[in-house]
Amino acid sequence: MKKIMFTGGGSAGHVTVNIALIPRFLQEGWSVEYIGSENGIEKQLVSALSAVRYHGIATGKLRRYFDWQNVKDPFKVAKGVLQAYLLIKRQKPNVIFSKGGFVSVPVVLGAWLNKVPFIIHESDVTPGLANRLSIPFATGVCTTFPDTETFLPKGKNHYVGPVVRQDLKLGSADRGRQFCQFTDNKPVLLIMGGSLGSRKINETIRTGIDELTKRFQIVHLCGKGQIDSSIHCPEYKQYEYLNEELADVLAMTDVVISRAGANSIFELLALRKPMLLIPLPKEQSRGDQLLNAASFKKSGFCEVLFEEHLTVNTMISEIVQLFGNRQAYIKNMGNFEQKDALSVVFELIKQSAK
Template sequence: MVSIVFTGGGSAGHVTPNIALMDAAVARGWRVQYFGSAEGIERTMLKDSGISYYAVSVGKLRRYFSLENLFDPLRLLLGVWQAYALLGRLKPNLVFSKGGFVAVPVVVGAWLRRIPVISHESDVTPGLANRICSPFCRRICITFEETKAYLPPSKVILTGTPVRSEILEGDARKGRDFLGFNDSKPILLVFGGSLGAAKINDLVERVVGALLVDFQVVHVVGRDNIYSGRDRPGYVRKEFISEEFGDVLAAASIVVSRAGANSLYEFFVIGKPHLLIPLPLAASRGDQLENAGLFKAKGFSHVLLEEDLTDDSFLDAVSALQADTPVLRQRLLEFPRQHSINLIIGEIEQNLR
């Protein structure tokens, strides 16, 4: 039986593509295991999946000074040893890495075991973990053509990002029913990713009255982000939406979100008009700014920078997006779609040991 170890974590964006791939792998009768951190979001997201989960020590790849940086090399070395030992026991045919700092010890451990590794990069520019891992990988799958400029050409294959079936098959009626909404007004979906976005959350709380004049609003605030204000007719807040997210996304006329690559790709694939508020450079490595800038230039995305974010600028940007919706829907049809899951599964099959 083919046996695959998947790894990746730190945010939902490092996990959801793996879930789509693991579903396809299990459907083929393959044995699937997951390597992640002991307390990361990946463990939470997979706890009810039935997938065997193995925790390894990780060292966070910080870009700023912290006393923890002194201990992270030791944690990383421990993680490599743990992954090496586990891989020797499980004897997988291949490791698939979706990136994030948890992937580094697993990829290095697999390389030491001479187990083939395939990685996937979602962003336009590769993250630090994937750059560290690239010498140890046999193939590197990328989402966007522009990423080829940053990675070894002989290893790169354009696959797009695996998208979960519940996103592709979202049912707008079910989404409205889940939210308790009707057809009287268009639906605006606002979310800041799996961990939320405090500045966007606070702003929506302030301007929701103005938004409700033209929209029904669903506001996903992120796990453990409890706000004191109460829901009102036409306004629903959720900490997180899991299985129903595809239906809610289908029901939404427009979306406001951060500019994470996986969410972006989902918007492109299903043709959903969107306003991006990318994480600023002070809070990230700049990947979301690069993602947003590229696709604004291509005409696929509306963008509002956080440094320009005010109550009035937000309301104006939402109104502009709604007015531009017919043009954007037509333009998004031009985005090149890949059969991502089939392409990546094909690469896995060709590189099994």
């Protein structure tokens, strides 16, 4: 029996591609294991897959700003490298697939030290910090955007396009309305601030609830620990994160307010959901979401509202305009050529296995 190990975490975006790939390997009889952080969201998401064995290791966040944790975290990373090295040596996987995030760096180094081939997936136009550290050791890099090739060593790029979870296309609007106790006589607005949430977006939405619920029923994915239990409104449902129910909620959704992480917006594109994107500002990121949002707006898939311009009034104005013109965005998204990236990545991983 061949064995594959997956890694990636810190946010849902660093797990979703793995979740999409895992069933294919299980169906072909592979043994599947996952290396993640001891208490990250990846552990929560992977625990739903009973056939997958999960291993938690020490991790340290790779910050671009000053923080006293930066003094401690290199020691955590070193511990994680040792744990990953010993784990990989013991489990002897044929190949490792990394989706990135800070938890992946020790695993990638552990794989390299054990001479186990590993494939990296990069969702954004420019590689993230964890992937930039890992790419020199990688067997190959799967990319979502063709422009990413310019940031990679020659010969390592494999342009595959966006990987979309197939189960998201199987949602039922009726089940979504039943889950949220919504009716079918008012449109649904979905807010996705990322698995970690966005305090600014959350506060703005909640300030504008009365005005927004005149027009929409609202599902708000607000992030871990960010539910406001003081709000009681039958047309406003808030959840930290949705997993099994997400496909049904998306099926009943008419328009979406979202951050501009590549995995999420390509899934919304595949489902033809008009988007108002509020990308992470440069001060809070390396600017990848700004590039993603600009690319989607240029293609006519979305509208963009920069966080520095985000107020209750601008948000309501933009989302109402987006809803009014939704058919034009749906038509533009219908012209996007959706490749079967999942199958391409699946085959590439198998070919790389030793």
